[in-house]
Amino acid sequence: SPLQLAITGSRGKINRACFVKVIHGACSNKERYFDILNIDRYDAILGTSYQKDFGVLLDVSANEVIYKTNPTQLIFNTKEIPTPKKKPALLVRKTPLSTYGISHSRFVKDKVLASPKIGRLATVNFTRATEPSGVKIVKTVHTEICQDDPLMPASLAVSVQDTIIDRLRDKWMTSTKDLWGPRPLKLPPFREINHSVPLIDENYRPTSRPAKCPEQFRQAYIDKINTYTEAGWWQRASVPAAMPMMPIPKKDNRIRTVVDARQRNDNTHKDVTPFPDQNVIRRDVARAKFRSKLDQADFFEQIRIIPEDVGKTAFATPFGTFVSLVAQQGDCNVPSTAQQLMMFLFREIIGRFAHAYLDDIFIFSDILEEHEEHLATVFDILRQAELYLSKDKMDLYSKSMICLGHVIDDNGLHADEDKLSKIIAWKEMSTVKEVQRFLGLVQYLAQFFPNLSTMTSPISKLTQKGQPFELRLSPE
Structure with a gap:
């Protein structure tokens, strides 16, 4: 069912619901219906039906929420809560004048309730005192929430967890050096998914055009050609026609080479492989407590081209003509091949604790121990497939990451x-x-x-x- 909050532009969808027994302050143990949805910063929203059933009063002028009982009242004093996540203090309020005919007193705060051990919720049971002017606390029960150790202050718990995560990051960076170190100068293996170039007209020859290179990229271009021919990724070839290759600068002062394959693409049967829903990926990652992101280095060039189609990849540079044995930037069907490969390799874990979108891999978990297991699973798959990562883009246990053009952090999803x-x-x-x-x-x-x-x-x-x-x- 649709969800519409009382704010302009609010929109959402409710897919699940549940019944939960509520024990909140002086409220009885009663099963209540709750819709399940994403709400920022709050654990629950209690609506007007709940307030009516339990006699809740909202004192806006005093910034108080009052649970009425007879003859006592339990109050959350929200003056002390600048944000919803801060621990509230529970206050006991003496019986007002209208009930017992005595002068109204302000708040009496019990020292026990001010203990730093209290979590974000505490339950207090009351009985009427002998004197009608006040209340008597018979039993106090503190319910700890979101703290593994009830004796540990929240700030210290966060500090300890950050230290543990820093050590885990160091461990993974050390143990995965074989995946992000210098890429081996050898051809990638043929895998279950390889790239092909299905031409419509096999006899069509594109118009040849001169390949150009700006002077500032000349040496980097030559170095790349030497590296790629040494590794066997490119081979020099005499061809009747070739498409020009262009050097494009990267942020790390290297160059990306892209083939101007527009004429060949017009003569190619298009691969219409469906891509994953980006919104689903972002939502899954944003909901998780622990998130990591991996990026594959020069991913397209880690994919082999089937041998019978290598001759269709001819390209021209100012330094000669070549054919490519690995997939090329500029080929219209390479993204589809790359996505097919990712979906095949990660088929057992896609949607469970990982998503793959082209060269990006996202791992998400709610428990630290599970995230360790999930990372190990992903790294094992990459090793078996001989796929390599970019060290600079490995974001393990991320606090804030770019996820498909949006920013995700502990506060949710944001615009870039x-x-x-x-x-x-x-x-x-x-x-x-x-x-x-x-x-x-x-x-x-x-x-x-x-x-x-x-x-x-x-x-x-x-x-x-x-x-x-x-x-x-x-x-x-």
């Missing part, structure tokens, strides 16, 4: 600040393609923009066929 900055800095648009690019970026972050369709409708009309381009509104 870089993408928000691009939207804010977007210049006034003058063509339909610019409008389409802008709308594409905004729609990618749609869940973070309430009433987005209302804001984008004036410029969305400009993309309709036959609509004259007349932009009267700025992107803001």
Whole structure:
């Protein structure tokens, strides 16, 4: 069923529910119906039906929640709770004037309840005192929540856990050096999934064009050619036609080589392999307490091309023509082949505690010990498949990670600040393609923009066929 909170743009969906016995303060042990959903920072939301059944009073002026009993009342004093996760103090309030005809007293805080051992919830049982002017605490029961050791302060528990996780990270970085160290200069093995180039017209020859290289990339280009030919990934070849290869700089001062394969792609049967739902991946990762992310180094080039299609990969550089024995950047079907390989290798664990999206692998768990087991399983699969990782992009036990264009941390899912900055800095648009690019970026972050369709409708009309381009509104 749909969920709509009382805030603009709120949306969600309830897929599960349960019945739970509630013992809360002076409330009786009664089974209640609860919807299960994601709510940020809170453990539970108690609605008006709950408040009616248990006689709950909301004193907004005093910032108090009062549980009425006869003749006592149990109060959470939320003045002392700046955020929902802070431990509340339980206060006992003397009987008001309207009940016993005596002067009303302010709060009396029991010293036992101020103990640092208390978790985020405490249950106190009351009976009426002999004197009608007050209450008597017969038994106090402290219920610890989210703390493994009830005698350990929360701040110390977090510090200890961080120390343990730091050691686990070091352990994994040491034990997986064979996966992220220098990539072996040899051909990757043929696996269950390999790449092919299914041409529509086998006799078609693309138009040859000169390959260019900016002077600042010249030496890096030559070094890459030497490395790849030595490893056997590329081979020099005399071919009747070849597609130009372009060097593109990376952030780490290396170059990525991309083949301008547009003509060949037009002559290729398209692979329409379905890709995983990115929203499902992000939700699974965001819900977990422990999260890790792995990135495969030059992933496409770790995939073999079937021998009979190697001759179809011919490409030209300023330093000669070559064919490739590994998958190429620019081939329209390589992403589909890569995703097929990931889904096959991780078929037993996809959706359980891992997701794979092209070269990104996400591992998620709710328990530390389980996360250790899950990491070991993923690393074993990568070893058996002889797939290698990027050391700089290994994010184990992540506090904050980029997950498919969004940010995930302990507070949930957030928009990537870089993408928000691009939207804010977007210049006034003058063509339909610019409008389409802008709308594409905004729609990618749609869940973070309430009433987005209302804001984008004036410029969305400009993309309709036959609509004259007349932009009267700025992107803001």
